[in-house]
Amino acid sequence: MNAIGISGGLLAVIFAIALVLFFRMRRLRPQMAGYATQRMCPACGLITPRSKAACLECGKSFVSDPPVRQIHK
Ligand SMILES: [Zn+2]
Numbered sequence: 001m002n003a004i005g006i007s008g009g010l011l012a013v014i015f016a017i018a019l020v021l022f023f024r025m026r027r028l029r030p031q032m033a034g035y036a037t038q039r040m041c042p043a044c045g046l047i048t049p050r051s052k053a054a055c056l057e058c059g060k061s062f063v064s065d066p067p068v069r070q071i072h073k
Contacts, residue, residue, distance in 0.1 A: 041060055044057050
């Protein structure tokens with residue numbers, strides 16, 4: 001019966017799990033960031049960087065991206 005040894009071991013296990021989760025998140029984050037900076041052209045389907053205002057392949061402008069509200073009068 002060694003309470004300090006048990007709690008110390010438990011702390012080490014928790015620390016190890018936290019470390020694994022941390023590295024797993026770090027590995028995933030660049031992919032997610034890369035995905036967020038790219039978009040698919042609605043016209044031709046080419047993956048285009050979000051920083052571009054228009055598609056590199058077909059030249060379709062992404063400026064008209066905000067949802068168009070169709071108001072029926
Ligand atoms: Zn396109």
